Amino acid sequence: MKKLENKIKTSIWCEEAAAHNPFYAEKSYCHGYDFYNDLLGNYSWAELVFLHLKGELPSKESNNHFNLLLTAVMNPGPRDLQNRAAMSAAIGGCPVGGALTAGFSCAMGELQGGLAVEAVMRMLLDIKKQADQDTAFPFSYNALIDRYQNNEQIPGFGFLYAEQDTQAVRLLKLLQKRQWDGNFVRLLVKIETIIAEKCEHRIRLYGVFGASLLDLGFSPEQGHGLYMLAGGASMLGFLSERYTEKWYEYPTWFSDAVYNYERKSGNEHNKKQ
Amino acid sequence: MKTKQESLKQYHDCYNTITTSLGGIVDGKIDFCGEDVIDELAGNLTQTESILLWALGRRPTDLETKLMDTFICMNIYPDMRIWSIRTGAYAAASGAPLSSCFGAAHAAANSKIFAVGASLNCKRFFEKFAEDSTNRPAEEIVEEYLGKGLFFPGFGRPLIQGPDERYTKLSELLKEWHYPLGTYTKLLFKIAPLITKHKNIHPNYAALFVTLLLDPPFCCDDNKIVVMAHYMVSLPSYLPACEIKEKSEYVPLLPLKVSDIIYTGKAKRGTAG
Numbered sequence: 001m002k003k004l005e006n007k008i009k010t011s012i013w014c015e016e017a018a019a020h021n022p023f024y025a026e027k028s029y030c031h032g033y034d035f036y037n038d039l040l041g042n043y044s045w046a047e048l049v050f051l052h053l054k055g056e057l058p059s060k061e062s063n064n065h066f067n068l069l070l071t072a073v074m075n076p077g078p079r080d081l082q083n084r085a086a087m088s089a090a091i092g093g094c095p096v097g098g099a100l101t102a103g104f105s106c107a108m109g110e111l112q113g114g115l116a117v118e119a120v121m122r123m124l125l126d127i128k129k130q131a132d133q134d135t136a137f138p139f140s141y142n143a144l145i146d147r148y149q150n151n152e153q154i155p156g157f158g159f160l161y162a163e164q165d166t167q168a169v170r171l172l173k174l175l176q177k178r179q180w181d182g183n184f185v186r187l188l189v190k191i192e193t194i195i196a197e198k199c200e201h202r203i204r205l206y207g208v209f210g211a212s213l214l215d216l217g218f219s220p221e222q223g224h225g226l227y228m229l230a231g232g233a234s235m236l237g238f239l240s241e242r243y244t245e246k247w248y249e250y251p252t253w254f255s256d257a258v259y260n261y262e263r264k265s266g267n268e269h270n271k272k273q
Numbered sequence: 274m275k276t277k278q279e280s281l282k283q284y285h286d287c288y289n290t291i292t293t294s295l296g297g298i299v300d301g302k303i304d305f306c307g308e309d310v311i312d313e314l315a316g317n318l319t320q321t322e323s324i325l326l327w328a329l330g331r332r333p334t335d336l337e338t339k340l341m342d343t344f345i346c347m348n349i350y351p352d353m354r355i356w357s358i359r360t361g362a363y364a365a366a367s368g369a370p371l372s373s374c375f376g377a378a379h380a381a382a383n384s385k386i387f388a389v390g391a392s393l394n395c396k397r398f399f400e401k402f403a404e405d406s407t408n409r410p411a412e413e414i415v416e417e418y419l420g421k422g423l424f425f426p427g428f429g430r431p432l433i434q435g436p437d438e439r440y441t442k443l444s445e446l447l448k449e450w451h452y453p454l455g456t457y458t459k460l461l462f463k464i465a466p467l468i469t470k471h472k473n474i475h476p477n478y479a480a481l482f483v484t485l486l487l488d489p490p491f492c493c494d495d496n497k498i499v500v501m502a503h504y505m506v507s508l509p510s511y512l513p514a515c516e517i518k519e520k521s522e523y524v525p526l527l528p529l530k531v532s533d534i535i536y537t538g539k540a541k542r543g544t545a546g
Contacts, residue, residue, distance in 0.1 A: 023281070023284045077534075079531075081367045082367065084363055085359075085364060085377055088357075088363070088381060089357070091356065092356045092357075092386045092390070093385025093386055094382075094384040094385075095383060098381060098383045099380070099381070101377065102360045102378075105360075105364040105367075105369050105373040105376055105377035106363050106364045106369060108367075108369050108373060109366075109367030110369075111366075112368075113367055113369070115368065116368070161528075247386050253354045254354050254432045259354065
């Protein structure tokens with residue numbers, strides 16, 4: 001049997017216990033910085049998120065870049081499923097934490113949520129790794145990209161409500177204008193030019209978000225979580241509005257005209273058993 | 274309120290110690306409420322009976338199990354327009370893992386107007402009503418509540434008018450089973466016609482569910498049995514999320530047009546910069 005550890009290892013947070021109380025931390029250090037005496041009051045929330053995940057405070061440039069990305073995905077609008085899930089929970093009087101939990105469950109989705117961000121980041125890392133290992137020149141990305149295209153939808157590409165995702169175009173432009181379009185964003189753009197010959201799919205906002213986070217050195221798991229965290233504030237805003245409403249002031253879709261139930265008869269179901 | 278010393282002592286007492294009477298893996302055996310899961314429960318007890326073993330502190334009678342199974346069956350409510358079920362369906366439509374879809378639905382079920390929160394409100398109402406009617410006739414209390422314009426939890430349904438078919442059916446079954454009714458359920462049957470007469474609202478399933486749980490043998494003087502029972506009975510209703518997951522092409526769930534959002538905020542304006 002493996003030796004079971006009973007202590008938690010972390011490189012993020014270090015506490016100094018008080019002499020009179022081993023549970024009470026007199027000092028708390030985040031990646032070496034005194035959190036409550038040096039960081040608190042001097043750095044923004046986003047800067048300290050960066051510190052928590054990367055182990056270093058961001059440069060001014062990286063901080064602006066990071067903030068741009070978090071801001072770009074902070075509000076998919078009230079029609080988005082993550083916000084609607086949170087609002088559906090809140091309109092019934094579910095506590096805020098429960099409504100956020102409901103919304104975050106949607107925000108992790110593989111369609112355009114955290115899992116989707118993680119997938120595009122993994123794909124870009126995979127393609128880059130294979131490209132780095134390939135000694136042939138000139139290197140062709142096409143074969144690699146074909147492999148992803150077999151999944152019908154390449155991570156990071158698709159449509160926004162059946163249209164080109166202009167939010168992605170705007171973020172790309174800003175990244176390019178400020179020269180924050182690093183290797184992974186450029187790789188994403190390159191993939192778009194290659195697949196453009198075969199399909200209509202275009203870069204999605206979450207794709208640019210993931211690629212640009214890779215340029216800042218974040219991992220796919222961190223990208224997944226950052227996407228969800230970034231959307232949390234707007235989710236809180238939309239669900240908070242619901243607490244000022246009566247339940248019937250929010251759509252219920254409770255009409256027979258809405259519901260298309262393709263009923264199987266009990267007998268038919270039993271026959272299949 | 275605890276003193277500093279009492280609070281610190283509690284931390285020391287609980288350090289590296291988990292105390293439970295529920296069960297665990299002890300001496301290599303899985304034990305639940307004093308019974309060996311593999312040797313004694315498996316093959317002998319159903320899931321419902323196992324949960325009731327925890328709720329009652331003993332193995333349930335056939336009638337008690339039949340009641341809980343009936344709760345579960347009657348609460349199958351797989352309509353995606355119901356808030357919590359819709360929330361789970363939203364998560365599925367976002368491509369979240371199925372376990373997270375169930376998590377989303379469960380989180381949303383902690384609501385005040387439906388599901389767990391409604392049942393807990395109903396529980397508080399009947400406890401208060403029973404207390405108020407200790408020395409006064411129930412009719413007088415109903416009049417008093419009506420006069421004060423108080424809300425009657427356990428009466429009426431948000432989306433459907435008329436009698437609750439689940440209440441009617443369960444009442445019939447209780448008669449058929451010669452189920453021994455306790456104080457709370459008798460109180461419900463006594464005041465239901467009065468409230469229906471004055472407010473034209475009918476008792477709902479939650480009222481009967483909760484009063485049966487308040488009465489012996491359950492006697493749930495805290496909330497845990499109501500919450501646990503509610504989660505048990507709600508699980509089958511979350512199955513629509515499974516159906517959506519089967520549609521791997523991500524068919525949009527209740528998509529909204531831009532015009533479906535009524536904006537009530539500030540007029541368009543520019544930033545100072």
